[in-house]
Amino acid sequence: DGGITQSPKYLFRKEGQNVTLSCEQNLNHDAMYWYRQDPGQGLRLIYYSQIVNDFQKGDIAEGYSVSREKKESFPLTVTSAQKNPTAFYLCASSIPGSNYGYTFGSGTRLTVV
Amino acid sequence: AQKITQTQPGMFVQEKEAVTLDCTYDTSDPSYGLFWYKQPSSGEMIFLIYQGSYDQQNATEGRYSLNFQKARKSANLVISASQLGDSAMYFCAMREFPSGYSTLTFGKGTMLLVSP
Numbered sequence: 001d002g003g004i005t006q007s008p009k010y011l012f013r014k015e016g017q018n019v020t021l022s023c024e025q026n027l028n029h030d031a032m033y034w035y036r037q038d039p040g041q042g043l044r045l046i047y048y049s050q051i052v053n054d055f056q057k058g059d060i061a062e063g064y065s066v067s068r069e070k071k072e073s074f075p076l077t078v079t080s081a082q083k084n085p086t087a088f089y090l091c092a093s094s095i096p097g098s099n100y101g102y103t104f105g106s107g108t109r110l111t112v113v
Numbered sequence: 114a115q116k117i118t119q120t121q122p123g124m125f126v127q128e129k130e131a132v133t134l135d136c137t138y139d140t141s142d143p144s145y146g147l148f149w150y151k152q153p154s155s156g157e158m159i160f161l162i163y164q165g166s167y168d169q170q171n172a173t174e175g176r177y178s179l180n181f182q183k184a185r186k187s188a189n190l191v192i193s194a195s196q197l198g199d200s201a202m203y204f205c206a207m208r209e210f211p212s213g214y215s216t217l218t219f220g221k222g223t224m225l226l227v228s229p
Binding site: 058090104 | 117122146148150155156157158160163204206208215216217218219220221222
């Protein structure tokens with residue numbers, strides 16, 4: 001079955017460390033997105049990519065980096081520059097302009113210890 | 114200014130009753146799309162319903178309908194005959210096209226609790 005796989009489901013990071021969250025899709029979608037969710041804040045856009053080797057900053061890109069070397073993969077790196085990285089991270093993909101919006105992964109919960 | 118406003122942090126309804134979740138939006142773009150998503154406690158986001166800005170009819174999907182009032186910039190979700198499994202967070206979202214690319218902007222959500 002087609003879908004989006006995020007791994008790991010839970011991730012613990014020490015302060016000062018970089019960590020990479022995986023996102024893979026087999027839906028053949030061109031566009032992919034990373035959102036951060038904090039309690040009471042809804043979802044906020046970190047980065048998005050419409051095509052391979054191209055991506056744009058969202059509303060809260062500081063302290064994060066991404067790459068899009070393959071259509072299927074859009075990994076997110078949370079760097080040590082991100083001051084408050086503890087959050088729930090959701091990856092999504094879409095066919096640009098689709099009336100079905102985005103297909104989401106099941107999320108990664110990152111905790112800084 | 115917030116682009117999507119959901120004024121109800123929480124709603125409580127009894128099983129089999131109808132419930133309306135409010136959503137207002139702000140955009141100057143004549144072409145946009147409005148979405149509702151459901152997020153159960155497991156965390157996944159489930160697409161419920163879509164309304165395009167040029168659609169003449171209100172969207173419906175099974176027990177879900179969208180009360181679209183364009184002049185008031187309102188896109189309320191109506192759930193008829195609530196079920197226990199409807200207990201979840203509900204997010205309203207708007208699609209715009211900054212720089213030719215589409216992105217979804219989400220509201221802060223409404224927590225719905227359905228009781229027996």
